[in-house]
Amino acid sequence: RLSYTSYHDWPVIEEYIDGIAHRYPDLVKLVNAGRTFEGRNLKYLKISTTNFEDASKPVIVIDAAIHAREWATIPVATWAIHKLVEDVTEPDLLNNFDWIIFPVANPDGYTFSLNTQRFWRKTRSIVSPNTERCPGVDGNRNYDFHWNTVGTSTNPCAENYGGPKAFSEIETRIVRDILDEHLSRISLYLTIHSHGSMILYPWGHDGSLSHNALGLHTVGIEMANAIHTKALSYFPRYVVGNAALVLRYAASGASEDYAHSVGVPLSYTYELPGGGRGFFLDPIYIKQVATETWEGIVAGARKSEILF
Ligand code: 0X9
Ligand code: ZN
Numbered sequence: 001r002l003s004y005t006s007y008h009d010w011p012v013i014e015e016y017i018d019g020i021a022h023r024y025p026d027l028v029k030l031v032n033a034g035r036t037f038e039g040r041n042l043k044y045l046k047i048s049t050t051n052f053e054d055a056s057k058p059v060i061v062i063d064a065a066i067h068a069r070e071w072a073t074i075p076v077a078t079w080a081i082h083k084l085v086e087d088v089t090e091p092d093l094l095n096n097f098d099w100i101i102f103p104v105a106n107p108d109g110y111t112f113s114l115n116t117q118r119f120w121r122k123t124r125s126i127v128s129p130n131t132e133r134c135p136g137v138d139g140n141r142n143y144d145f146h147w148n149t150v151g152t153s154t155n156p157c158a159e160n161y162g163g164p165k166a167f168s169e170i171e172t173r174i175v176r177d178i179l180d181e182h183l184s185r186i187s188l189y190l191t192i193h194s195h196g197s198m199i200l201y202p203w204g205h206d207g208s209l210s211h212n213a214l215g216l217h218t219v220g221i222e223m224a225n226a227i228h229t230k231a232l233s234y235f236p237r238y239v240v241g242n243a244a245l246v247l248r249y250a251a252s253g254a255s256e257d258y259a260h261s262v263g264v265p266l267s268y269t270y271e272l273p274g275g276g277r278g279f280f281l282d283p284i285y286i287k288q289v290a291t292e293t294w295e296g297i298v299a300g301a302r303k304s305e306i307l308f
Helices: 010-023 073-086 091-096 107-115 170-185 213-228 243-247 255-262 283-307
Strands: 028-035 041-047 059-064 098-102 186-194 198-201 239-242 267-272
Touching: 010 028, 010 041, 010 073, 010 107, 028 170, 041 073, 041 170, 059 073, 059 170, 059 283, 073 091, 073 098, 073 186, 073 267, 073 283, 091 283, 098 170, 170 186, 170 255, 186 255, 186 283, 198 213, 198 243, 198 255, 213 239, 213 267, 213 283, 239 243, 255 267, 267 283
Parallel strands: 059 098, 059 186, 186 267, 198 239
Antiparallel strands: 028 041, 041 098, 198 267
């Protein structure tokens, strides 16, 4: 069991992921999808009451912590695993969907943020000899959707460096491949970030609306409302809207835009609450944020099934 009163380092989370797969072999399949630049295993879970490969149910894909300093996103992802596997109070979610949860998309960056530089955002890859001084790529500028056009940088030392090419990073290629493999039945994609209490949808590169804007907005509002039923009154209400408009900046190469561009009908960036301390959500709020966000995921999943 993982505690929800402090942040855990990558080995502890990895052990939890491995342990879940080991203890629930009929329900959970561990996928070892590759190795990071620093040699950590990139692991995600496939959760299915039937055979995932039957391809009979809609799939929900969730990733977290592509941005290293956004620590609170990890307990949100592991709590979702917990509620689907260890403490099933919404059996319809388990029975009616297959799930892919990638709880730490950037373990190298997360480890660097925990141990060395709290506000580290990027991966830790050295993409060419001349980036030795400035390692790392912004995973949320590295997707192949209007890559390297806006809100991104070609300077490897910048926080929002998009990489030498789209999908230069193994961390983003794994999500690309998940989307690609199950595309025809992915009903909902959520990428968990922090902070700002926002539910953001495409298109974030230019503020325009997609063909499915009404569906995106409607389900976004449903998710926010569901979160509010469990939220603390002194945390800000979630704002739902187009990523570029709500954030007041456009940025290309983000995963929620990419997922939508390849055909995922409902694709969102969650920006979790900051609890007044921004990226450093006080550990006393971890459980609160994990449980309230789960309500949003539940609502989004159920709505996605209706619209699917
Ligand atoms: O800028 C980002 O990558 C995300 N915000 S964060 O503070 N977590 O870095 C927002 C991404 C929004 N989506 C798009 N621009 N498409
Ligand atoms: Zn982020």
